[in-house]
Amino acid sequence: MVPVLQGKRVVLGVTGSIAVYKAVALASTLYQAGAIVEVIMTEAATRFVAPLSFQAIIHRPVHTSMWNLLAETEIGHVTLGRLADVLVVAPATADILTRLALGLADDFLTTTALACTAPMIIAPAMETHMYQHPAIQGHLGVLKSRGVYVVGPEAGHLASGATGLGRLAAEERIVDTIRLALGRGGNLARRGVVVTAGGTQEPLDPVRYIGNRSSGKMGVAVAEAARDHGAQVTLIYGAMAQPQTTGVRLVSAPTAQTMHAAVMEALPQAHALVMAAAVADFQPAIQADQKIKKKADTIGLTVELIRTPDILAAAGSCKPVGCVIVGFAAETENLIANARQKLEQKGADLIVANPVPATFGTDESDAAFVGKEGEAKSQGRISKVELAERIVNWIALELLQNEN
Numbered sequence: 001m002v003p004v005l006q007g008k009r010v011v012l013g014v015t016g017s018i019a020v021y022k023a024v025a026l027a028s029t030l031y032q033a034g035a036i037v038e039v040i041m042t043e044a045a046t047r048f049v050a051p052l053s054f055q056a057i058i059h060r061p062v063h064t065s066m067w068n069l070l071a072e073t074e075i076g077h078v079t080l081g082r083l084a085d086v087l088v089v090a091p092a093t094a095d096i097l098t099r100l101a102l103g104l105a106d107d108f109l110t111t112t113a114l115a116c117t118a119p120m121i122i123a124p125a126m127e128t129h130m131y132q133h134p135a136i137q138g139h140l141g142v143l144k145s146r147g148v149y150v151v152g153p154e155a156g157h158l159a160s161g162a163t164g165l166g167r168l169a170a171e172e173r174i175v176d177t178i179r180l181a182l183g184r185g186g187n188l189a190r191r192g193v194v195v196t197a198g199g200t201q202e203p204l205d206p207v208r209y210i211g212n213r214s215s216g217k218m219g220v221a222v223a224e225a226a227r228d229h230g231a232q233v234t235l236i237y238g239a240m241a242q243p244q245t246t247g248v249r250l251v252s253a254p255t256a257q258t259m260h261a262a263v264m265e266a267l268p269q270a271h272a273l274v275m276a277a278a279v280a281d282f283q284p285a286i287q288a289d290q291k292i293k294k295k296a297d298t299i300g301l302t303v304e305l306i307r308t309p310d311i312l313a314a315a316g317s318c319k320p321v322g323c324v325i326v327g328f329a330a331e332t333e334n335l336i337a338n339a340r341q342k343l344e345q346k347g348a349d350l351i352v353a354n355p356v357p358a359t360f361g362t363d364e365s366d367a368a369f370v371g372k373e374g375e376a377k378s379q380g381r382i383s384k385v386e387l388a389e390r391i392v393n394w395i396a397l398e399l400l401q402n403e404n
């Protein structure tokens, strides 16, 4: 389940592109994430994939005709437009882009689009020259100027056999954009949230480093949850693959020093800082210019380590007025006591206490919230996505209380 999608009515417009088969998977993902998925297929789309494929996945009838009286009395195009929380057209043909830009109303999808006041997302898919044609670029410009979110297309292998721009955007990007659109006006709207994620790597020489096993999943989940609540998110990520997430400003900071600098730069604009990164406490005192060689008589090697900057404490000592700071404590023993000590010493507002190494790399956590007042609150064994949602809701409430 994805909290921002749960119970939301996502109207998925499917048009006559060869990429239609990918829309079946998209519908399934949205359904599994908890959305109520309504599918509208153009006449051309039904030539590629039968409505039954969607119907079996979303467990409701698929809309294919404006003239279907049964559907019209139950939930017509106007009603569907009004009920939609978001309208997504994926894949979007050159033809539908044109009809949407011109405001035509000649089938179920275009009439629904005109009757719809919810955010609209379109994901074009077509052959490169079609996409680059001035007519299509002009229509896309019109749609964007009306506030429509345009996702992709991406470059890659096309059905024609050619390689180029025109592939339907990856499903994750479309889903992320839906989440972004649904989150507009959420309880963190117009708030700046800075999140750190992943471990750091402290170089010994040009090829070796001292690191840790943090995957970055927790921080990425918090960044995405904050975005889903309408926040403007900066995700400062450590030594990990670049997060594939949409609607989040990304800053790479692979070492404790660079992460310290990035946090300090972002902090003045932040309403909340969530330090989910596993930052190294120590770094090698000397970073060798060349690869350290072993010699025939080398038995052991001693590496001198020095302290890295304490980013949480530094942020706590100069946080903007009203800014909320959430830290993480990853401990192998005395979890709650260490978390409480961290809370008091570092000027944080909340510590999320995590037993490690059990939570490294997993999709689940077993954390407790240690706040300024009261006992530690165990969150139980829940997914990191759910934990991120709880952290973000805690922040939203705290910010509200700080204002009053």
Ligand SMILES: Cc1cc2nc3c(=O)[nH]c(=O)nc-3n(C[C@H](O)[C@H](O)[C@H](O)COP(=O)(O)O)c2cc1C
Residues within 6 Å of the ligand: 014, 015, 016, 017, 018, 019, 042, 043, 044, 045, 092, 093, 094, 095, 096, 125, 126, 127, 130
């Ligand atoms: C095999 C085949 C593949 C097609 N793929 C695309 C495509 O990827 N993108 C596109 O814009 N049009 C594509 N078309 C053309 C559209 O199907 C055509 O313009 C149709 O009128 C679109 O109608 P619709 O926008 O109402 O779905 C394809 C046509 C065929 C026969």
